[in-house]
Amino acid sequence: MFVEDNPADIELELLTLRKDGFEVSSDVAQTAEEFNSRIRTASYDLILADYNLPQWRGTEALDIMRQENLDVPLIVVTGYLGEEKAVEYIKQGATDCVLKDRLARLPTSVRRALAEKRLRDQRRHSEEALAQKVAELARSNAELEQFAYVASHDLQEPLRMIANYTQLLAERYRGKLDTQADKYIGYSVDGALRMQALIQDLLKFSRVGRAEVEPRTTDCQAVVEQASKNLQAAIEESGTAVNCKGLPTMMADPAQLTQVFQNLIANAIKFRGTDHPVVEISAKKMENEWMFAVSDNGIGIPADHWQDIFVIFRRLHTREEYAGNGIGLSICKKIIERHGGKIWIEAQATPGSCFKFTLPFAPSPKATEA
Numbered sequence: 001m002f003v004e005d006n007p008a009d010i011e012l013e014l015l016t017l018r019k020d021g022f023e024v025s026s027d028v029a030q031t032a033e034e035f036n037s038r039i040r041t042a043s044y045d046l047i048l049a050d051y052n053l054p055q056w057r058g059t060e061a062l063d064i065m066r067q068e069n070l071d072v073p074l075i076v077v078t079g080y081l082g083e084e085k086a087v088e089y090i091k092q093g094a095t096d097c098v099l100k101d102r103l104a105r106l107p108t109s110v111r112r113a114l115a116e117k118r119l120r121d122q123r124r125h126s127e128e129a130l131a132q133k134v135a136e137l138a139r140s141n142a143e144l145e146q147f148a149y150v151a152s153h154d155l156q157e158p159l160r161m162i163a164n165y166t167q168l169l170a171e172r173y174r175g176k177l178d179t180q181a182d183k184y185i186g187y188s189v190d191g192a193l194r195m196q197a198l199i200q201d202l203l204k205f206s207r208v209g210r211a212e213v214e215p216r217t218t219d220c221q222a223v224v225e226q227a228s229k230n231l232q233a234a235i236e237e238s239g240t241a242v243n244c245k246g247l248p249t250m251m252a253d254p255a256q257l258t259q260v261f262q263n264l265i266a267n268a269i270k271f272r273g274t275d276h277p278v279v280e281i282s283a284k285k286m287e288n289e290w291m292f293a294v295s296d297n298g299i300g301i302p303a304d305h306w307q308d309i310f311v312i313f314r315r316l317h318t319r320e321e322y323a324g325n326g327i328g329l330s331i332c333k334k335i336i337e338r339h340g341g342k343i344w345i346e347a348q349a350t351p352g353s354c355f356k357f358t359l360p361f362a363p364s365p366k367a368t369e370a
């Protein structure tokens with residue numbers, strides 16, 4: 001579209017473009033009203049605007065397009081334009097400025113404007129596609145979470161019945177049927193109890209995903225002390241030392257953070273080596289977050305499992321070797337991620353394991369909704 005009052009200039013510009021191989025059809029607007037109605041009804045590849053028309057300043061087209069949220073490249077084509085004005089128009093959103101007595105530059109300028117617009121469109125499409133994928137993922141995550149919650153919640157009751165009645169059967173009829181029957185009843189009790197524990201863990205996990213992150217000023221040293229207190233019996237029995245260094249006071253959900261430290265310390269105790277367990281907890285201030293390290297002197301974790309042990313129910317040992325269902329680290333991961341942080345395992349010089357996690361100075365609302 002031309003924003004121009006001089007038909008001769010329009011002809012000349014069209015001629016220049018056609019000579020350079022462009023196939024051009026065009027409309028003309030001479031007033032703001034004309035521009036307004038044209039830009040709403042038709043779609044244009046490009047606007048060539050003189051900046052000084054008798055009725056209005058052609059460059060006001062830039063304001064109109066901004067208001068309408070339209071992305072059409074606009075090149076100012078004018079008789080005279082000082083450098084300052086040119087800079088101002090570019091700042092306002094014009095793609096380029098071309099002087100009417102230097103029209104030979106017009107085709108290059110148009111070509112560049114169209115190429116830039118194509119790039120912007122491509123970027124916008126990829127951003128839209130990405131946003132759509134993110135939304136789909138969030139929706140399917142929420143559905144999965146809902147499913148896990150409902151399934152684990154609703155399965156509790158029938159499972160409780162099975163567990164109770166198989167236990168009752170075991171008590172009443174042990175030794176009264178044959179040994180084979182005793183064995184079968186024993187398997188059923190065992191299976192029902194294990195399933196109950198798994199379902200309860202799944203429910204615990206899905207509750208973490210549903211609970212709001214409630215950030216408050218949190219003294220991390222006090223949080224570790226609370227976690228240690230909750231583990232007092234195991235700490236005393238195993239002779240564990242928990243050493244802290246430089247833990248900050250920051251915004252976090254103290255109850256959830258206690259759970260993280262508690263799970264990590266409990267694992268350090270459970271997966272201890274031959275020496276008394278020593279847990280070193282420290283924090284380092286980064287640009288936008290705190291980076292925590294929780295290391296122990298236990299049996300260590302083979303590097304090829306550093307990723308997968310954060311998955312729910314994933315374990316590296318049988319229950320006979322070490323008790324547990326493989327829920328602790330998945331809960332830590334969920335809590336940290338909902339605070340907007342990350343958790344991973346890092347190599348350390350001494351034997352044992354080193355868990356690292358980050359917590360942003362302030363949990364982001366997005367992470368809270370996740």
Ligand code: ADP
Binds near residue numbers: 300309314327328
């Ligand atoms: P659980 O402790 O119930 O097995 P977790 O999710 O806490 O579940 O841990 C998953 C697995 O990761 C454990 O079974 C163990 O193999 C490994 N693991 C976790 N923490 C440690 C640790 N501090 N040292 C050695 N292995 C560990």
